Amino acid sequence: MAQRFAQLSDPHLSSLAAVRTRDLFSKRALGYLSWRRKRRFEHRPEVLEALQRDLNLSELDQLLVTGDLTHIGLPDEFRQAGDWLHALGDPTQVALVPGNHDACVAAPWRDTFALWQDYMASDHDVDTAGRRFPSLRVRGDIAFIGLSTACPKPPLMATGTLGAEQLQQLPPLLQRAADDGLFRVVYLHHCPIAGREKWRKRLTDAAQVQALLEQYGAELVLHGHGHRALFNELHSRVGTVPVIAVPSASAMGLHGADVAQYNRYDVTRNDAGWQLRIDSRCYQPGTGEFSGGDSRVLQLDRR
Numbered sequence: 001m002a003q004r005f006a007q008l009s010d011p012h013l014s015s016l017a018a019v020r021t022r023d024l025f026s027k028r029a030l031g032y033l034s035w036r037r038k039r040r041f042e043h044r045p046e047v048l049e050a051l052q053r054d055l056n057l058s059e060l061d062q063l064l065v066t067g068d069l070t071h072i073g074l075p076d077e078f079r080q081a082g083d084w085l086h087a088l089g090d091p092t093q094v095a096l097v098p099g100n101h102d103a104c105v106a107a108p109w110r111d112t113f114a115l116w117q118d119y120m121a122s123d124h125d126v127d128t129a130g131r132r133f134p135s136l137r138v139r140g141d142i143a144f145i146g147l148s149t150a151c152p153k154p155p156l157m158a159t160g161t162l163g164a165e166q167l168q169q170l171p172p173l174l175q176r177a178a179d180d181g182l183f184r185v186v187y188l189h190h191c192p193i194a195g196r197e198k199w200r201k202r203l204t205d206a207a208q209v210q211a212l213l214e215q216y217g218a219e220l221v222l223h224g225h226g227h228r229a230l231f232n233e234l235h236s237r238v239g240t241v242p243v244i245a246v247p248s249a250s251a252m253g254l255h256g257a258d259v260a261q262y263n264r265y266d267v268t269r270n271d272a273g274w275q276l277r278i279d280s281r282c283y284q285p286g287t288g289e290f291s292g293g294d295s296r297v298l299q300l301d302r303r
């Protein structure tokens with residue numbers, strides 16, 4: 001019996017139309033200019049409305065949202081994104097990790113991430129020892145492990161960092177889930193493969209993250225950030241690990257970016273390991289709806 005989940009990323013759903021100039025200090029001023037000039041034409045609410053019509057949450061064990069819900073991380077954007085999350089689904093069905101735009105500058109927790117915290121939470125019965133990430137949710141045979149790479153960076157930088165604490169906590173989580181025979185999905189905003197992203201957009205500790213994934217293994221790694229569909233593989237001690245990026249969920253595909261897409265996954269256990277079916281759902285500007293794109297089936301043998 002297959003289990004089904006989906007990933008969307010980088011919706012950049014908030015509007016800055018009502019922003020006040022006093023909110024635009026430092027890095028936010030640059031982000032605002034970029035929104036006025038380009039981003040508001042690329043990231044469209046009607047695309048997200050079509051996506052919501054296409055998603056059937058009742059069919060999914062989990063919907064993963066891999067960050068960048070906002071443009072410049074203002075409290076009002078967090079409120080808009082919080083409303084969007086509530087319209088999308090219940091916090092037990094929708095699991096979120098933040099992106100670099102959400103942590104554009106340091107802001108008080110209660111005005112920002114507190115509004116999303118139920119969506120970032122681990123299952124109630126997971127002992128988190130006070131930490132938020134890595135998060136862990138288990139649904140049937142699948143362990144969803146969320147990592148946060150979002151932290152404030154200097155102007156013009158879109159980098160991310162996992163940090164020493166999460167690097168330390170990830171291995172025991174991966175090992176325990178493997179010992180329990182679960183299909184491990186690791187999801188984060190930035191690409192965890194060293195050297196694959198532009199220097200200005202890279203995960204600064206990607207080499208360490210990649211090394212951990214190769215040592216402890218995972219069955220699937222999902223990310224966003226680049227607004228491009230990508231398929232890579234890591235070769236871990238337990239077998240091949242697909243690493244898949246999805247384009248922005250709201251994109252019209254201007255300026256060379258991929259048009260909006262989200263991916264749906266079906267996982268089935270078999271004698272050799274796991275079968276993973278991947279179905280892309282793509283926005284069609286002509287019809288204003290999402291429809292089926294590429295499909296592929298992978299066999300993940302596990303030692």
Ligand SMILES: [Fe+2]
Pocket residue numbers: 068099100101158189224225226
């Ligand atoms: Fe990003």
